[in-house]
Amino acid sequence: MIIGVLNQKGGVGKTTIAINLAAVYARSGQRVLFVDADPQGSALAWSAARVAEPLFSVVGMAKPTLHKELPHMASDYDIVVIDGAPRVSELARSAILASDLVIIPVQPSPYDVWAAAETVRLVEEARQIKETLKSVFVVNRKIVNTALARAVYDALGNFNGSISDASLCQRVAYAESAMQGLAVVETAPRSEAAREITTLAQFLTSQMTTKARAA
Secondary structure (H helix, E strand, C coil), rough: CEECCCCCCCCHHHHHHHHHHHHHHHHHCCCCEEECCCCCHHHHHHCCCCCCCCCCEEEEEECCCCHHHHHHHHCCCEEEEEECCCCHHHHHHHHHHCCEEEEEEECCCCCHHHHHHHHHHHHHHHHHCCCCCEEEECCCCCCCCCHHHHHHHHHHHCCCCCEECCCCCCCCHHHHHHCCCCHHHCCCCCCCCHHHHHHHHHHHHHHHHHHHHHH
């Protein structure tokens, strides 16, 4: 399974989601490859900051030919997670085409909802070539006990694509773990942050399992 985490808007937390998802899958015993397809290289910097033994392999592939090169590499792994590029359409298109499932993180803000339209357009373009491609919105950095998230869920209902019931809240644990080159399931395995990202990983797996059974 190849999971791409993409949004044409920067600053939505896609790298945080991608890294922590990869960690959940790796700790469950699966062979995981992480592909940093963002020229900014945040995931590569995270990997370089890590002192502990790596949970998964991390490679940099910010290339418009990613969708052609990745399938051969992916054959040695159970899960591949791609941290896609914002704003660079050629790189984003390639990452989307390489994916089986595209996660579109959206913060509880009207600006994020409006910006998501461009990513949705790229996904729909890719479906003309790859009909089996799936996509799912994930509400990220939700603020607990506010109505903002519900408004975002309602707005996202106007787009094609499913919406994950599993959302991620604004939590300091993500930043604290990232500073050490770690994931929240390592630094705070019993935290709400670890529970949320694990629930999201399980939801994504169920999405792809359902697709496989339907096929």
